[in-house]
Amino acid sequence: MHEMSLAKSMMEIVEETAKKNNAKHVQSVLMELGVLSHADPDALKFAFEVVSHDTIAHGAKFEIVRLPGKAWCIPCGHTVDIPQWGAPCPDCGSRQLAVTQGDEMRIASINIV
Ligand SMILES: [Zn+2]
Numbered sequence: 373m374h375e376m377s378l379a380k381s382m383m384e385i386v387e388e389t390a391k392k393n394n395a396k397h398v399q400s401v402l403m404e405l406g407v408l409s410h411a412d413p414d415a416l417k418f419a420f421e422v423v424s425h426d427t428i429a430h431g432a433k434f435e436i437v438r439l440p441g442k443a444w445c446i447p448c449g450h451t452v453d454i455p456q457w458g459a460p461c462p463d464c465g466s467r468q469l470a471v472t473q474g475d476e477m478r479i480a481s482i483n484i485v
Contacts, residue, residue, distance in 0.1 A: 375411055378477065379419035383427060386482055390428045395484035398429035402481045406439040408457055408474035413438070432483075441474030 382403070390398050401420070405413055413436045420434045441454040445461040446468040452461050454474070460467050 375415040375419040376423070378411055379416060379423045382420065382479060383423045383429065385479055386424075386429050387427060389482050390484050393484055395428065397485050398424075398432045399483040399485055400433035400435065401429065401479060401483070402435045402437065404437050404439055404476050404478050404480045406441065406474035406476040407455065408441045408471065409477045411477060437480065439474060439476050441471065443469035443471045443474075445469055 382401075386398055386401055389395075403416075405411060405416070417434050417436065424430055424432060424434075441456065441459075442451060443454050443461075444451050445464060445466055447466045448461060448464040450461070450463050451472070452463060452469070454462075454469065454471070457471075458467065459469075461469055
């Protein structure tokens with residue numbers, strides 16, 4: 373399961389950050405997940421709950437913020453919103469798009485005590 377390994381590597385970052393800051397417990401983790409990333413938010417949430425068991429982040433609130441997909445259209449030069457990979461430019465219908473945002477998968481903030 374793809375989300376499980378993602379959650380595992382995220383937990384490593386969370387634990388490392390918590391250790392560095394002498395945290396006793398991790399209260400919440402906020403993650404940014406672009407709509408073009410190939411991860412399912414619900415599956416990722418579940419995976420995080422599983423991998424955080426028996427760690428400093430046990431019981432932490434795990435929140436996900438979705439970032440919209442954005443791309444630059446080469447033929448018409450517009451920056452446009454795209455809902456998924458391979459979507460055409462909403463302005464001119466071209467598929468020659470350079471994706472500029474939306475495939476992010478990163479920890480935005482960690483709340484510790
Ligand atoms: Zn266009």
